[in-house]
Amino acid sequence: MKHIYTLLLGLLAWSASMAQEGVNFRDITFEEALKQAKSENKLVFMDCYTSWCGPCKNMADKVFPQKAAGDYFNPRFVCVKYDMEKGAGVELAKKFEVHAYPTFLMIRPDGSMQHRLVGGDGLEAFIARVEQGFDEQNNLSALHSRYEKGGLSKSELFRYWEVLEEAGEDARAEKVYAELLALLTDEEKTQAAYWNLYETRGCTIGSPMHDFMLSHLDVLRANNGKEKVDRYLTAKYEDALGLYIMGYARKEDVPFGTLQRNVPLLKVAQQNELDKMLELAELVYHKKADELTELIEKRLPEMSVQELKMYAFGFRGMIWGSEKKEASPHITELGTKLTESVIANMEKRAGKLTADDLFTYTILIDSFYGKMTPLLYKRLADAGEKAMSTLPDNEEKERMIRYYKAYREKGNK
Numbered sequence: 114m115k116h117i118y119t120l121l122l123g124l125l126a127w128s129a130s131m132a133q134e135g136v137n138f139r140d141i142t143f144e145e146a147l148k149q150a151k152s153e154n155k156l157v158f159m160d161c162y163t164s165w166c167g168p169c170k171n172m173a174d175k176v177f178p179q180k181a182a183g184d185y186f187n188p189r190f191v192c193v194k195y196d197m198e199k200g201a202g203v204e205l206a207k208k209f210e211v212h213a214y215p216t217f218l219m220i221r222p223d224g225s226m227q228h229r230l231v232g233g234d235g236l237e238a239f240i241a242r243v244e245q246g247f248d249e250q251n252n253l254s255a256l257h258s259r260y261e262k263g264g265l266s267k268s269e270l271f272r273y274w275e276v277l278e279e280a281g282e283d284a285r286a287e288k289v290y291a292e293l294l295a296l297l298t299d300e301e302k303t304q305a306a307y308w309n310l311y312e313t314r315g316c317t318i319g320s321p322m323h324d325f326m327l328s329h330l331d332v333l334r335a336n337n338g339k340e341k342v343d344r345y346l347t348a349k350y351e352d353a354l355g356l357y358i359m360g361y362a363r364k365e366d367v368p369f370g371t372l373q374r375n376v377p378l379l380k381v382a383q384q385n386e387l388d389k390m391l392e393l394a395e396l397v398y399h400k401k402a403d404e405l406t407e408l409i410e411k412r413l414p415e416m417s418v419q420e421l422k423m424y425a426f427g428f429r430g431m432i433w434g435s436e437k438k439e440a441s442p443h444i445t446e447l448g449t450k451l452t453e454s455v456i457a458n459m460e461k462r463a464g465k466l467t468a469d470d471l472f473t474y475t476i477l478i479d480s481f482y483g484k485m486t487p488l489l490y491k492r493l494a495d496a497g498e499k500a501m502s503t504l505p506d507n508e509e510k511e512r513m514i515r516y517y518k519a520y521r522e523k524g525n526k
Contacts, residue, residue, distance in 0.1 A: 135178035136186045138194045143205060150191040151222035158186060158243075160194035161206065161216040168233040169215040176236050185240050190219075213281045219246040228252040231281035242279065253280050260289075267296055271307060278313060290315055294322065303332045311345065318353055318367045318375065327378055343381040350376060350387055357394040358427045360434030369398050393423065397430045405431070406447045413458055418470045421455070425480035432482060440482040452483035459496045466500040468509035475516055491524030493517070 138160070139146065150157045160177075162169035173194075176182060186192055195202035197211055205211070209218055209226060219228040228246030233239070246252045256273040259265060265273060270293050277286035290313065294302075301307060302325065316322045326333060334342045353372055356362040362369070376391045396405040409424045416424070428451065432440050440448065455477050459466070466474075478485070478493065497517035504510045 134180040135183045136192050137183065138177070138192045141193060143193065143195070143201060146191050146193045147220075147222050147224055150220075153191060155189060155191050155222075156227065157218075157220040157222070158190035158192045159205075159209075159218040159220060160192070161197050161202070161209070161211045161214065161218065162194060163196060163198050163214050166214040172215055172233045172239075176233065176239065179236055182236055182240075185243075216281065217243075219243070219252075225254070227254050229280035229282075231279065245276075245279075251276070253277075267293070267301070268306070270296070271310075275309060287315060299325075299329070303329050303336050305337050308337050308341075318349060319371045327375060330378075330380070340382075343383065346379050347381050347383045347387065350379065351390065354387070354390040354394045357398050357434075358390065358423065358430050360397065360430030360432070362398075362434070369394070390423070393427045397427045397434065400431055400435070402428075402431055402444055402447055406451060409451055410454055413454055418462075418466070418473045421458075422473055422476060422480075425451075425455075425477045429480040429482070445482060445484060448481035449483035451481045452478060452485065452489065455481070456489060456492050456496065460492065463496045463499040464503060468501075468504055468507075468513050471497055471500055471513045472509075472516070485523070487524050487526055489524075490520045494521035494524055 139149070141149070143157075143159075146157045146159075149155075160169075160172070162173070177186075195205055197203065197206040197214070209216075209229075211218075213231045215231070215233055217230040218226055221227055228243075230239075230242050230246070234242065249255060251272055253276050256265075256269075256276055259269070260273055270289060274286055274289045274293055277289060290310070294310070297307065302310065302322075310316065310322065311326055316326070330342065350372070353367045354376075356366055357369060357372070372391065372394070376387055379387065381387065393405070393408075395401075396408065405424075405428060409421075409428070412424070413421065428448065432438065432444060455474070459474050462470075474493075474497075494517050497513065497520065501510060501513055501517070504513075
């Protein structure tokens with residue numbers, strides 16, 4: 114009996130140690146956290162979260178429980194976390210002006226804020242961001258103070274802007290960004306040290322800074338690397354063109370004329386893909402349904418299933434971007450024609466399709482808004498079943514079996 118009792122105590126101790134391996138968030142009030150931080154000679158680390166915030170949950174479930182996280186945070190901080198929409202968290206959100214989630218605060222024992230971080234990250238990257246808060250010259254509080262006194266150098270002002278961006282202080286960051294651009298020479302704006310000036314949300318397509326970038330692409334590529342510059346431009350223009358292709362573009366988005374003017378100037382490694390997107394976006398934007406249908410029919414044999422999805426979304430974008438957001442009789446007629454062509458294309462490829470391809474074909478059929486007859490449903494089910502006969506048994510295949518069984522049932526009516 115004594116042996117069993119000793120074993121149980123050992124298991125309890127082991128369980129407790131395992132539970133404490135990650136970050137030890139203490140169940141105490143904010144005032145108690147300040148007192149404990151003072152007595153332990155630590156800072157308070159406060160996780161400001163909400164119940165609906167996905168990145169908050171990711172940090173809580175996957176990052177903070179790691180042993181390496183506990184090894185870093187527990188010796189340095191009194192760690193607490195509060196829901197900013199409940200209980201004491203409501204007043205804390207007001208006190209520290211928390212408006213974005215997750216927000217993480219590094220607070221001194223006297224209650225003053227030393228540093229602020231907005232947004233989650235992987236553990237290694239997150240620790241690197243927290244470490245910046247211990248820099249007595251370059252944390253948020255120190256830079257605030259030095260900025261107010263005036264006399265920051267260009268590099269210091271750039272660092273201050275980066276810290277403001279990191280802290281989610283958008284209004285002040287925008288002000289400092291404008292001040293910095295006014296101080297930098299054209300040559301300095303192209304240097305690698307200031308590359309992040311282009312990565313910010315403020316450098317939108319059509320903005321003065323973005324126009325400056327386009328007129329200095331050669332030197333920017335020389336100073337920062339062609340791959341880096343091309344990757345940035347490609348992602349930015351894919352996003353902007355995608356809004357027009359999908360029919361999501363709003364009045365406040367990049368004017369389409371700006372995209373038409375800029376895309377040919379980019380000369381990125383992925384220029385061919387951007388040119389295709391621009392061509393498609395132009396047809397969608399001008400509602401040229403007949404020309405778009407003809408283009409899809411022409412390229413259908415050579416396109417991958419995933420590339421075909423982009424064109425199908427463009428066809429759907431003409432409908433979603435219209436005032437009534439519904440298919441006209443002519444659009445329905447064209448959509449039916451495309452549906453028949455896509456099913457014929459699927460029949461030819463059936464022996465080489467993956468489960469992901471089969472799912473994509475279901476999206477294509479829905480996107481064309483065509484009239485589906487029992488015969489078309491039957492052909493779709495036949496092609497799907499043929500493709501599935503070569504697939505390994507797994508959850509993806511089971512899901513496709515359910516999808517195409519529904520097509521079979523509609524074809525039998």
